[in-house]
Amino acid sequence: MSALVRAEGVHKHFGRNHVLKGIDLSLDEGQVMCLVGPSGSGKSTFLRCVNHLETINRGRLWVDGELIGYRQSGEALHELNDKEVCRQRARIGMVFQSFNLFPHFTALENVVLGPCLVKKESKAAATAHAEELLRRVGLAEKLHSYPAKMSGGQQQRVAIARALAMRPRLMLFDEPTSALDPELVGEVLDVMRGLAREGMTMIVVTHEMAFAREVGDTLVFMDDGVVVESGDPREVLARPRHLRTQAFLSKVL
Amino acid sequence: MATGTVRTSRRPDADIKAIPVRRPWRWVATAVVLGLLALLLTSMVTNPRYRWEIVARYLLDGSVLNGLLLTLQFTAIAMVLGIALGVLFAVMRSSDNKVLSWTAAAYIWFFRGTPLLVQLIFWFNLSALYPTIQLGLPFGPTFATLDANTLITPFIAGVLGLALNEGAYMAEIVRAGIVSVPKGQLEAASSLGLSKSMTMRRIVLPQAMRVIIPPTGNNTIAMLKTSSLISVLAIPELLYSVQIIYGRNFQTIPLLLVASIWYLLATSILTSVQTRIERRFSPDRDPGASYGSRLRRNLAARRARVKEDR
Numbered sequence: 001m002s003a004l005v006r007a008e009g010v011h012k013h014f015g016r017n018h019v020l021k022g023i024d025l026s027l028d029e030g031q032v033m034c035l036v037g038p039s040g041s042g043k044s045t046f047l048r049c050v051n052h053l054e055t056i057n058r059g060r061l062w063v064d065g066e067l068i069g070y071r072q073s074g075e076a077l078h079e080l081n082d083k084e085v086c087r088q089r090a091r092i093g094m095v096f097q098s099f100n101l102f103p104h105f106t107a108l109e110n111v112v113l114g115p116c117l118v119k120k121e122s123k124a125a126a127t128a129h130a131e132e133l134l135r136r137v138g139l140a141e142k143l144h145s146y147p148a149k150m151s152g153g154q155q156q157r158v159a160i161a162r163a164l165a166m167r168p169r170l171m172l173f174d175e176p177t178s179a180l181d182p183e184l185v186g187e188v189l190d191v192m193r194g195l196a197r198e199g200m201t202m203i204v205v206t207h208e209m210a211f212a213r214e215v216g217d218t219l220v221f222m223d224d225g226v227v228v229e230s231g232d233p234r235e236v237l238a239r240p241r242h243l244r245t246q247a248f249l250s251k252v253l
Numbered sequence: 254m255a256t257g258t259v260r261t262s263r264r265p266d267a268d269i270k271a272i273p274v275r276r277p278w279r280w281v282a283t284a285v286v287l288g289l290l291a292l293l294l295t296s297m298v299t300n301p302r303y304r305w306e307i308v309a310r311y312l313l314d315g316s317v318l319n320g321l322l323l324t325l326q327f328t329a330i331a332m333v334l335g336i337a338l339g340v341l342f343a344v345m346r347s348s349d350n351k352v353l354s355w356t357a358a359a360y361i362w363f364f365r366g367t368p369l370l371v372q373l374i375f376w377f378n379l380s381a382l383y384p385t386i387q388l389g390l391p392f393g394p395t396f397a398t399l400d401a402n403t404l405i406t407p408f409i410a411g412v413l414g415l416a417l418n419e420g421a422y423m424a425e426i427v428r429a430g431i432v433s434v435p436k437g438q439l440e441a442a443s444s445l446g447l448s449k450s451m452t453m454r455r456i457v458l459p460q461a462m463r464v465i466i467p468p469t470g471n472n473t474i475a476m477l478k479t480s481s482l483i484s485v486l487a488i489p490e491l492l493y494s495v496q497i498i499y500g501r502n503f504q505t506i507p508l509l510l511v512a513s514i515w516y517l518l519a520t521s522i523l524t525s526v527q528t529r530i531e532r533r534f535s536p537d538r539d540p541g542a543s544y545g546s547r548l549r550r551n552l553a554a555r556r557a558r559v560k561e562d563r
Binding site: 103 | 435437438440441442443444445446447448449451455456459460
């Protein structure tokens, strides 16, 4: 069987700044992978490469058997056109650290927008699905609220519902709780825990080690653009093999 | 030193009612300004050279009203074309295509860098540079040849000058609006699979409007006054129509007052329209933030304080 996400020797430069130095990872369907590591280690950049928000400079990245951002014919790699990139992204949900809800739309409109515009679903069907999703993340009362009138935790739950509305094969979470007040972190993690239980394939960049230990199937520790070690979260967190992992974990645990 | 003292002696659990700090210089400044204003007003009433009776006679004069109408028309046409040009050049300016973005930059550089008066006279004299204007394919066949002298009427020269100049300013305003939308909004739209044009129409431009609308309103008001420059092309808009009249009867000051009254009235109306539109596009703003309501609130608070002091 082939993995849902597969990275082989992925490199990324920003100018002369070498951010990813050969990442090899793979993730099976229904699994949860947690990416941890110090800031600047490249974990967010890797996540952004998976849905082509960043283009990779070397290596290959596949999601669901499809090469991300390029089409290979023989030796040559062709850039995908805008339409093909949009089609690939529509199957990958992404949740951002700073929520990035559309401030001029209500919670419901935020969730309905993608299915209506991209998947051409009927307004009625999209609305029904959106209401169900918002109810599932515990926001049945906030359907018609604007983002500015919601707490950070509520906004992030709307953002998760917005991503789920596209019925993605894969969900990417980029530090989803880092911008939240401590007492609001739990409500967002609860929603993510529920998603993992239902079998959603997820890559989560996080600093929440307790969440990684409980929910993650794999924990990947990255530092300075490389994967230092990876494995079962309980194992890695309890008995880190590398000095860099030990040093990092001793600071955050 | 004047500081507020707090009367808490009688009931320490009562709400604090502090005596406000005295500000004597504020009263002095008020008195000086009021005195000067009174002087100005008396002179306006008593100085016979204002000739208010002539102002009154020409205020509703037919040619003055026609001039006002022409001014409003030029403002509207120049702004509509200017906004269209502005959006076009703002999008070109932010394009990845270097030829497009440099062309837009050159346009903005040229039209903002030369005086509007020079541009107007230039367009008016275009026929000296291009006596005939040919419609056809470049280096290919010609379909029609037009005489520039008949094509570039004063009206066309005026519209061209005002609109092309406005387009350069609007391009920068629209670009500032587009740039003001946070990058995260674009990324969120991309991650949902929205195309670039959908993102521009549904996500970026609606949010850019908050930044674009206030300066566009200011430019519309400025255009109403700037359009008086086309009087040099002998177009009988508001200024030139009063100039024609005082050229006959030599009542320069009263007729300039007539024009000023109409300009003030028109700009005041536009300002109030602008305030309303701005309020609509920022629903989260404090609704009681207008000057009038603030004044009323302050007066009410003052009356309440005076009552308490007694």
